[in-house]
Amino acid sequence: MTGLTLLQGIRVISLEQFIAGPYCTSLLADAGATVTKIERPGAGDPRRGYDPRVGSGEEAISGGFASYNRGKRSVTLPLDTPGGVAELERLLESADVLVCNLRPGALARMGLAPASLRERFPRLVICEITGFGATGGEAADWPAFDSVIQGMSGLASLIGEADGPPTLAPMGTTDMLTAVYSAVGVLMALVQRARTGEGSLVDAAMFDITAAFLERPLTLHEFTGEVPSRGIDRFSPVGVFRAGDGGWLSIVIPTDDMWARCARALGQPELTEHPELNTVLKRAEAMHDRVVPLFEKWAAELTRDEAAAALRAAGQPVGVVQNVDEVRAHPQLAHRELFVPMADSIAVDAAGEPLRLPRLPLLFDGERAHPGPVPKLGEHTDRA
Template sequence: MSATPAPRRGPLDGLLVLDITRVVAGPYCSMILADLGARVIKIEHPSDPDYVRDFPPFVGTGDDRFSAFFAQYNRRKEGITLNLKHETGRDLLKQLVARADVLVENFRPGTMERFGVGYETLRAENPRLVYAAISGFGQTGPNALKPGFDNSGQATGGLWSMNGYPDRPPVRVGTIVGDVSATLFATIGVLAAVREAERTGLGQMVDVSQQDSVLALTENAVVKYTVDGDIAGPLGNAHPFVRPYGQFPCKDGHVFFGGYNDKLWALSCRTFGAPHLLEDPEIDTMAKRFVPEVYTRRIEPVIEDWFREYTKAELEAMAGDDIPLCAVKNIREVVEDPHIAARDMIVDVEYPGGRVDMFGTPIKLSRTHAQTRGRAPRLGEHNAEVYAELLGLDADALRAMTSMGAI
């Protein structure tokens, strides 16, 4: 007997989302919608499911073994199986689409069309359908058919070339920012298209690429090149022009310090016992401190001297709520941070094999709160309930479709 999904509450209550996605970019998009109250049905091939079900770490053993990685991006979803390579499977999808508001997929462009269930076909079944397609390089353009992964987005969107240190080769950003940036832009696009569909009765395709999404994260790199002809490169922990604004060593690790404008610099000098620096004509304005040679020779050694004898916690206490200074924390420190707990950003979800503590949602709504503590489905866990409720199929019909490989 399958588990009953957590109650769907929130601002998207009543929205039905079909999730035909794998890995992170697509599943995370539909999970955000689920957290906000949408009913999300995750559709997987019966013999070739989302392969991150086998990604570590795991909780439980034997039949209760479950991927915590999969759980983190698929909570609060129902799970069914459906084979798009089977004619009956395709017919079932069309029937589900007729009932749905949103479909999210992250196949390579053209894949859904080869299955016979591309956007134009599904739009004919439901003109108000919002169809979100997340891919490496988008649905159009000369590179549309290239395979796309997180690293592809980081590499071709420019971010990889900007990360690292100036005297070393570029370094990949240490998390899947290509996937996650596409997730966030796709979610925004879905919500905008849903609003339009509610107003006009007409859906549309939401086309989001990892490359486009990463490019949109590159801050001033584009205008720096188009205006001045400068090509952004790795800067380590430095900002392109704001100083001081970066990482500094202290007694037990590192802190971020950003006391760069005149007000913050004055507060910092007084807090750390160096008010005389405010009268120094070489560094008494923000513009002077921004000059790289002046900063390296005059400012950086002073700050390192300020911080050397203090721990991260001591420096944060000294800075208080006035000076932008905070510890550079590892994941253990973040997970155990009382402020993170107060923000409900680590949520616990119970599984038969044990508890999974995962990140919550950054979206805090004052009235219709996000719900983040539902678990992710087993493969095909909700076949009976979903197919009976939405399509009226009984147990005999499901057994027949299972035996023929359609679900």
Template structure:
């Protein structure tokens, strides 16, 4: 893609970012990377809270936060006090000549100052208002949680993801720091692109409601399907429906291995020189392999014991068994 924004997909699109922390900034950063002009609105004096989140880098006496730099490239910044009449009027003027507003402030914040979607679409009927929150706030679809604030770990917990990460004898564990924010930012950017495309047909903007819980639940699809169809509750540290999947030990560390079906299982069995496992009733399918995981893992790791990660990965990938160090 050209370095010039003139030839990018969103060239000519102006985005107002009423954003803080991660999900909103990540969303608008994606739009900026695609060529949109992004104007980030920040609190006078303090700015986005991530300006104070380490690690820090200092040059010529100026200290900048990596927590801020990570999600705010290719943007303009404007300090605006939305609690003042002058600040609100300035925002209204910006909205009148913009295409998209992305907002991930605490639910209800924009309602209190009269700058929610219903208010802004009167100024600019073509405006697309993307609201990111923990539990969604599209009028008519609110829940008892809609007004709650939320960070990424809340969405991971309430969608069952934390309960599945880690080991059976340990507490639930979060995944990557900020994953729910980053994924929600990406999902919201996708929704904005659809809304822009639809505006070409209708001439009108719309509200894009992005709930972190919805976005993370979509990532937990396999476990939701398992429970919905079988009534079985997934257990942390134990995959009952597919095996092998996880980290396997070589002589210099671990490799990641996933065998989703019997086609890949046969390739694995042949590679580790145990073709008998293909017809062994203890490894007939993913569910049965999961029940006999301790027995089978010892066999797989015995083959890996005298191999480096590179050697094991090379042998398995050559045989069509996707794996990596």
């Protein structure tokens, strides 16, 4: 079983830890790039110690580390010493990309400021991932984690019930969003280099990226002056409703045509002419008080899956709200082979079956990524 080769021959050096940098470079590795992860001797990426883990001692594999670091090479360097920095410089001589996901100014403190690196290695693409950007400003030196950015970007202000507190999204949302944008930026810079022969500096700020992600609420505020709040989407009716078996469904009704389909499925075609529900914006305002109760009354005698099937049959997009175990077992994701076996011999479940993690969620001419094994700390130092 071979992996993707789209980025074969591209050499990436990464000074990274936690999520944003590692997920960025894992996407590049899944596409065939050779990624060398630089880690602290004796410690490594902090996520190496995260539970859950399989195995024990030096052979232990952390699920939190494996998620973003499969298929990479691990080289340990003491970057707080001249010798360690000199070795990093040697590696950069043959590198195409440098990804740095450390505290702001980390490269400069090593004597490797991006401007000087570009002079010495003009073909090198440098991606610097920080919380608030690498161009100064009052927040430039502030430490940042995912939850910090969720709050400051406005994302948390929009999640949760209208009368409840701001709510953080799970799963390192802003870290992973930043990682995807950073990977796209690296690829854009590589395309430019193929044309001009010169690398460039990709400055990826988590704050910028997450704020820009809030396109709809920012547009609403810019056009109307309104400050969007939790619990309602002013652009279109969107929300969840409960079926008779206690299961939940998620739905959005952004057009009059879709509302007509829903009305027919509910057996109430006259709802399209209701004076309080006859426009998208009116239905958005009435989503929780009027629209959701209509759906729940209709679905009271149906299971979650029956209600979803009836709406789909009417041509209305609808989703069932699934738990993680249902997602893992979903036949469509099995058909797409999203979850691929880990390549590590000890990464097996209680039945001896290989543990499976999501691959790069794209297909290229029908081909899928097959990430390699999780590197042991410093495993490739002597071969660097």
